[in-house]
Amino acid sequence: MTREARPKKADWSEGTARKKQAGVSDMTMLSKITNEAINENLKMRFHNADIYTYIGNVLISVNPFKDLGIYTPEVLKSYENKNRMELPPHVYAIAEGAFRNMIAYSENQCVIISGESGAGKTEAAKKIMEYIAAVSGGNSSSIKEIKRMVLATNPLLESFGCAKTLRNNNSSRHGKYLEIQFNAGGEPVGAIITNYLLEKGRVVGQIRNERNFHIFYQFAKAASQEYRDKYGVLGPESYLYTSAAGCLDVPNIDDTKDYADTIKAMDVIGITPAEQDDIHRMLATILWLGNVQFVENDEGNSQITDPNITQFIAYLLEVNPEMVDKVMVSRTIETSRGGRRGSVYDVPLNIAQAQSTRDGLSKAIYDRLFNWIVMRVNKAMQARAESNYIIGVLDIYGFEIFEQNSFEQLCINYVNEKLQQIFIELTLKAEQEEYVREQIKWTPIDYFNNKVVCDLIEIKRPPGVFAAMNDACATAHADPKAADQSLSQRLTACSHSRHFELFDGNFTIKHYAGDVTYSISGMTDKNKDQLMRDHLELCKSSSNGFLQGLFPEDLTQDSKKRPPTASDRIKISANELVTKLMQSQPSYIRTIKPNENKSPSEFDDKRVLHQVKYLGLCENIRIRRAGFAYRQTFEKFVERFYLLSPQTSYAGDFIWTGDSKAACIQILKDTGIGPEEWQIGTTKTFIRHPETIWALENQREQ
Numbered sequence: 001m002t003r004e005a006r007p008k009k010a011d012w013s014e015g016t017a018r019k020k021q022a023g024v025s026d027m028t029m030l031s032k033i034t035n036e037a038i039n040e041n042l043k044m045r046f047h048n049a050d051i052y053t054y055i056g057n058v059l060i061s062v063n064p065f066k067d068l069g070i071y072t073p074e075v076l077k078s079y080e081n082k083n084r085m086e087l088p089p090h091v092y093a094i095a096e097g098a099f100r101n102m103i104a105y106s107e108n109q110c111v112i113i114s115g116e117s118g119a120g121k122t123e124a125a126k127k128i129m130e131y132i133a134a135v136s137g138g139n140s141s142s143i144k145e146i147k148r149m150v151l152a153t154n155p156l157l158e159s160f161g162c163a164k165t166l167r168n169n170n171s172s173r174h175g176k177y178l179e180i181q182f183n184a185g186g187e188p189v190g191a192i193i194t195n196y197l198l199e200k201g202r203v204v205g206q207i208r209n210e211r212n213f214h215i216f217y218q219f220a221k222a223a224s225q226e227y228r229d230k231y232g233v234l235g236p237e238s239y240l241y242t243s244a245a246g247c248l249d250v251p252n253i254d255d256t257k258d259y260a261d262t263i264k265a266m267d268v269i270g271i272t273p274a275e276q277d278d279i280h281r282m283l284a285t286i287l288w289l290g291n292v293q294f295v296e297n298d299e300g301n302s303q304i305t306d307p308n309i310t311q312f313i314a315y316l317l318e319v320n321p322e323m324v325d326k327v328m329v330s331r332t333i334e335t336s337r338g339g340r341r342g343s344v345y346d347v348p349l350n351i352a353q354a355q356s357t358r359d360g361l362s363k364a365i366y367d368r369l370f371n372w373i374v375m376r377v378n379k380a381m382q383a384r385a386e387s388n389y390i391i392g393v394l395d396i397y398g399f400e401i402f403e404q405n406s407f408e409q410l411c412i413n414y415v416n417e418k419l420q421q422i423f424i425e426l427t428l429k430a431e432q433e434e435y436v437r438e439q440i441k442w443t444p445i446d447y448f449n450n451k452v453v454c455d456l457i458e459i460k461r462p463p464g465v466f467a468a469m470n471d472a473c474a475t476a477h478a479d480p481k482a483a484d485q486s487l488s489q490r491l492t493a494c495s496h497s498r499h500f501e502l503f504d505g506n507f508t509i510k511h512y513a514g515d516v517t518y519s520i521s522g523m524t525d526k527n528k529d530q531l532m533r534d535h536l537e538l539c540k541s542s543s544n545g546f547l548q549g550l551f552p553e554d555l556t557q558d559s560k561k562r563p564p565t566a567s568d569r570i571k572i573s574a575n576e577l578v579t580k581l582m583q584s585q586p587s588y589i590r591t592i593k594p595n596e597n598k599s600p601s602e603f604d605d606k607r608v609l610h611q612v613k614y615l616g617l618c619e620n621i622r623i624r625r626a627g628f629a630y631r632q633t634f635e636k637f638v639e640r641f642y643l644l645s646p647q648t649s650y651a652g653d654f655i656w657t658g659d660s661k662a663a664c665i666q667i668l669k670d671t672g673i674g675p676e677e678w679q680i681g682t683t684k685t686f687i688r689h690p691e692t693i694w695a696l697e698n699q700r701e702q
């Protein structure tokens with residue numbers, strides 16, 4: 001069956017360049033549905049600068065790696081109040097659809113953006129936010145302020161949460177779900193950001209040619225003279241945390257300009273000058289901590305090489321300098337007997353232990369600083385009025401395969417696996433199940449369900465990968481090597497899975513997006529993610545209120561319960577996220593990376609084919625083509641379209657006295673659309689082509 005392409009206006013409005021589209025702009029209209037045909041179509045379009053393509057209501061976006069001039073205010077305006085087929089595919093059309101559906105059907109919406117690292121998720125998320133800010137109403141100063149703040153979160157969180165990696169010069173190193181809250185009139189009244197697991201290990205070291213978080217270079221390069229004097233700020237070449245990986249500058253990134261934008265964003269959000277001072281103080285502390293070096297003393301223990309540096313850190317932290325020195329080279333161990341606290345010892349650290357302790361403090365401060373910023377942003381964006389609906393925009397770190405993969409990659413890939421699962425649940429599985437449930441005529445279509453991989457990672461019994469890691473943490477305490485060995489042993493329990501393989505010090509998971517080999521070394525420690533009591537005491541002893549506030553834990557409470565591990569936290573937040581997304585009407589953007597070289601002209605067939613396959617685009621097209629583009633409960637359908645039948649409306653009033661199902665049938669018959677275009681299920685009305693529903697919307701307008 002080849003669907004007849006209906007003649008459509010496929011160019012932008014007056015004033016913008018009219019351009020002929022290459023290939024098909026909705027791949028449900030491809031004459032042959034194969035991975036190769038999809039690849040060819042995307043390629044043709046990529047070379048013609050048509051980076052967006054639909055599969056029904058799913059937007060495929062291929063990263064152009066250049067400015068195409070397609071995000072001007074004119075182009076943006078041209079998408080307002082238009083349906084998807086009236087204009088060429090665009091991320092703005094997705095934003096428009098979510099916004100209008102929210103209002104038309106009083107339903108929460110979410111935009112789920114997925115794709116591998118560097119494919120264009122963060123850019124797409126920003127365009128969605130810009131679009132919504134531009135078209136949503138409200139001239140009051142409080143609504144304008146909310147819009148300004150929402151947009152300002154981008155430069156701010158990118159500075160603190162993005163970094164240059166080998167895959168992407170602006171790689172998100174945390175996940176982010178932004179919910180914009182609207183009043184009944186569709187005006188934004190507030191927003192909330194949920195943050196997912198920042199890759200804090202990056203603060204203390206990066207692989208060669210990667211960088212630390214952008215903010216450190218911005219600050220070290222562009223700090224004011226006042227900060228240079230007060231916090232001892234030097235250039236990024238002077239700090240090990242920013243220079244050891246051998247990359248200080250990134251093409252097309254202007255750290256000095258970005259620093260100005262970061263500060264401007266802080267001002268827009270209302271972060272006070274005093275708070276900004278404290279943020280900078282923390283950044284300087286971290287930079288200087290990285291420069292604390294150790295030598296071995298006669299007893300084989302570590303000794304601080306340059307006590308001037310720790311003196312300065314004590315000044316920055318506003319704590320007693322002796323305490324800093326002590327925390328750097330020794331560790332307090334407390335014996336406990338029968339749950340009661342016993343004697344306290346100071347155990348000296350060897351050099352490796354001292355380095356790891358120093359890094360632990362830096363990571364803890366940065367992680368908490370980041371969470372503080374998110375908290376502060378949320379406080380500023382708190383809803384000004386009652387919020388009736390929400391549009392959520394999800395932008396996380398993309399699927400990642402490095403030469404060396406560790407705990408961070410496992411968490412990132414796990415979250416991506418969960419997102420793929422939502423896509424499968426909602427577009428492939430639920431769609432087909434709904435047809436069965438609603439007793440619609442249907443021929444089932446096969447697809448790979450990655451739930452087995454999600455289970456392999458997160459299931460409790462038999463222990464999955466996370467459970468094995470938690471068990472290893474619980475048993476092997478002090479010695480990280482013993483803990484890793486214990487983990488190796490426990491992971492054998494996963495070997496029953498076809499998607500898992502364990503071999504000398506590594507394990508491989510066959511993810512939906514490719515096989516990734518993870519190194520076990522250091523994993524248990526990263527999972528345990530325990531803040532040292534000595535660090536807590538140090539920070540709590542500070543006379544700086546900001547620093548104290550970052551560490552609110554109560555030192556006197558000795559909880560017997562195991563604190564949640566890092567994997568516990570990511571598992572809980574990923575599942576909460578899934579629940580939230582499942583309760584909203586989803587729109588999907590699936591981003592594709594055309595090559596590994598950030599090249600605007602290269603289209604690497606092999607790499608794209610791989611993505612086309614694992615994204616399940618073929619199955620997506622098949623199900624879409626055989627299925628129904630629109631479905632709505634009888635009640636909501638009637639509420640929306642009762643004006644279209646003289647049997648259900650008189651002079652604009654609703655006059656039907658029968659049930660909603662009969663009303664639906666009456667309306668559909670009276671609008672004169674063909675009987676092959678719609679089916680009535682047990683609770684919902686189904687309409688085959690989106691064009692039909694738009695025709696109904698047009699009639700309704702009239």
Ligand code: ATP
Nearest residue numbers: 065066117118119120121122123168171172397398
């Ligand atoms: P990660 O998972 O690493 O965070 P990502 O999917 O968020 O990756 P982006 O940061 O959005 O990737 O995109 C990477 C780079 O590609 C951008 O910095 C930009 O240079 C370019 N890019 C992405 N989308 C577009 C676009 N629509 N137009 C022009 N350039 C783009």
Ligand code: MG
Nearest residue numbers: 121122171172
């Ligand atoms: Mg990103």
